[in-house]
Amino acid sequence: MQHHTVLKVAAKLLLPFILLFALYVQFHGDFGPGGGFQAGVIFGAGIILYALVFGTGHARAVVPPGAVRAAAALGVLLYTGVGVASLLLGANFLDYGILAADPVAGQHLGILLVELGVGLTVTAVMILLFYAFAGVEGAETDRAVANRDGAERAAAERAVADRGGASRAGPDWTSTS
Amino acid sequence: MPSLIDLAAGACLLGGAAFLLVGAIGLVRLPDFFTRVHATGIIDTMGMGLTLIGLILLAGWSLPSVKLVLILGFMLLTGPTATHALAKAALHGRLDPLSGRPPEPPSSSA
Amino acid sequence: MPPAVIEHLILVSLLALMTVTAGAIALTRSLFAAAMLFGIFSLLSAAVFVVLDAVDVAFTEAAVGAGISTILMLATLARTNARQRAGPRLRPGPLALAAGLVLLLAWASSDRPRFAAPEAPANLHVAPRYLQEGPRETGVPNVVTAVLASYRGYDTLGEVTVIFTAGIGVLALLGLGGGARRD
Amino acid sequence: MTGAAALAVLAAMGITLIRALRGPTLYDRVLAVNSFGTLTVLLIALHGFLTERPEFLDIALLYALINFIGTVAVLKFFEYGDLGATGSTED
Known part of the structure; x- marks a missing residue:
């Protein structure tokens, strides 16, 4: 989207707020609406916005696919790890009360860690889905563009012909890009 | 006897509602895509802005007010940007600006 | 009003x-x-x-x-x-099936408890305890978070695993698309 | 007052839906969806004030932030027929 300067500037302004809002949803989920799942989706959407506006190549440089793959597994691992930790400390699986001296503080810590695990996995899977579906560059993309361009041009010409004459096309609107 | 701020909030809300309705009617009644863009402009700026300002006046100095100001700011940033980019994409996609004819056979929908 | x-x-x-x-x-x-x-x-x-x-x-x-x-x-x-591939717009068989299902559900919903009724079975089982004890036991004011992450921790673990598995499935089918594609 | 405004927003939503259903071009549909998003944000905010539970504003804030992403995706789809095109190599 090299000619969409306005879009790029707006996305650049918006992006930090989206990521910040995701963190707010993640860590404020104890007090207001939200939690790990929503935060993960919002964070992933922020990265996807970056990929859409600045290109998948740039996004891959910022968030490498390998890291995404690792993060997806790490989230589940963190969640299960909290459960195993409470098991090792002598309580039931996922019984967070044992994680700290005070059961309420333990519960709070457990919920925080578990939500973090959920957020991590969801963020990673959302980005992973986007990479998987949209990540193929090269021949396939060129073909898709050619298909679309051909269809659109033919339709536009038909539309002009319908009105009886191509002279009204006037200034070359398409060259502004 | 309502306070002056309440009156101002009410006026803003009513004005915003009027602009929203005008914009929505324009979106349906105007003849082609490039004129309809103007109608959404009314919804995205005047209607949205007046309604949110009315709510800010109702909320007074509080956390909801801060959130409403944030919403107002973000919507003022994204709404016109999205409309602009969409109009540009329509030009780029060779939608004729004078007739607003579709670039491909119109989809038959309900 | x-x-x-x-x-x-x-x-x-x-x-x-x-x-x-x-x-x-x-x-x-x-x-x-x-x-x-x-x-x-x-x-x-x-x-x-x-x-x-x-x-x-x-x-x-x-x-x-x-x-x-x-x-x-x-x-x-x-x-x-x-x-979508062109085909008959309205097929009588599936339409009748769907209509029958709607009627059945509408009929079944007639002896459903009133919306948000306090005496509904869903609100009598564990919900009151979660609502009353949740904030004190977990120290988390938002009861939804307390239920999802603590009382129903097993369910949420299952959900995260489902999301993870879905990601693996897509990965296995499409790959991450970077570099050389192997197909 | 908020009630009247909420009803006006609902009416505007209904009218906007007509444009989304009728098309005729894809751009018209996207335009309608965009406006519909704005109206939903306003409805959620107004409803929060109507019931005096302003924590609903978080949802409106979320929509204000990320409704844009869908539109950007649609634009990219229009211009490249694919969401993965890099397209930013020239700057």
């Missing part, structure tokens, strides 16, 4: 708009139009959840509907065809 009446009016209108949108999605042949109408449907359902006081559900719907689902649908459209 009293606020309760307006709230009810909002709910009914939102549900009516949802029905119209769903019908249009079912009837349209342009998959792109269907994707756009799904966006509207998602916005409407988030608004309905807000009106029904289910803030966390509305939050999820908003995040997924606005952030991800449109993108994934478009990404899928880019890899397939943007139009």
Whole structure:
């Protein structure tokens, strides 16, 4: 989207707020609406916005696919790890009360860690889905563009012909890009 | 006897509602895509802005007010940007600006 | 008008708009139009959840509907065809089946407990304990978070695993697309 | 007052839906969905004030932030027919 300067500037302004809002949803989920799942989706959407506006190549440089793959597994691992930790400390699986001296503080810590695990996995899977579906560059993309361009041009010409004459096309609107 | 701020909030809300309705009617009644863009402009700026300002006046100095100001700011940033980019994409996609004819056979929908 | 009446009016209108949108999605042949109408449907359902006081559900719907689902649908459209194959628009068999199912559900819902009734079975089992003891036991003011992450921790672990598994499945089918594709 | 505004927003939503259903071009549908998103944000905010539960504003804030992403995806789909095109190599 090299000619969409306005879009790029707006996305650049918006992006930090989206990521910040995701963190707010993640860590404020104890007090207001939200939690790990929503935060993960919002964070992933922020990265996807970056990929859409600045290109998948740039996004891959910022968030490498390998890291995404690792993060997806790490989230589940963190969640299960909290459960195993409470098991090792002598309580039931996922019984967070044992994680700290005070059961309420333990519960709070457990919920925080578990939500973090959920957020991590969801963020990673959302980005992973986007990479998987949209990540193929090269021949396939060129073909898709050619298909679309051909269809659109033919339709536009038909539309002009319908009105009886191509002279009204006037200034070359398409060259502004 | 309502306070002056309440009156101002009410006026803003009513004005915003009027602009929203005008914009929505324009979106349906105007003849082609490039004129309809103007109608959404009314919804995205005047209607949205007046309604949110009315709510800010109702909320007074509080956390909801801060959130409403944030919403107002973000919507003022994204709404016109999205409309602009969409109009540009329509030009780029060779939608004729004078007739607003579709670039491909119109989809038959309900 | 009293606020309760307006709230009810909002709910009914939102549900009516949802029905119209769903019908249009079912009837349209342009998959792109269907994707756009799904966006509207998602916005409407988030608004309905807000009106029904289910803030966390509305939050999820908003995040997924606005952030991800449109993108994934478009990404899928880019890899397939943007139009549905032509066929008979209304097939009597499935239509009759669907209509019968709707009638059955409508009939079954007649002895359902009143909406949000305190004496409904769902509100008598464990819910009162969660609501009364949750904030004290977990130190988390938002009861939804307490239930999801602590009382129902097993369920949430299962959900995270499902999401993870879905990611692995997509990865196995499509790969991450970087560099050389092996097909 | 908020009630009247909420009803006006609902009416505007209904009218906007007509444009989304009728098309005729894809751009018209996207335009309608965009406006519909704005109206939903306003409805959620107004409803929060109607019932005096302003924590609903978080949802409106979320929509204000990320409704844009869907539109960007649609634009990219229009211009490249694919969401993965890099397209930013020239700057």
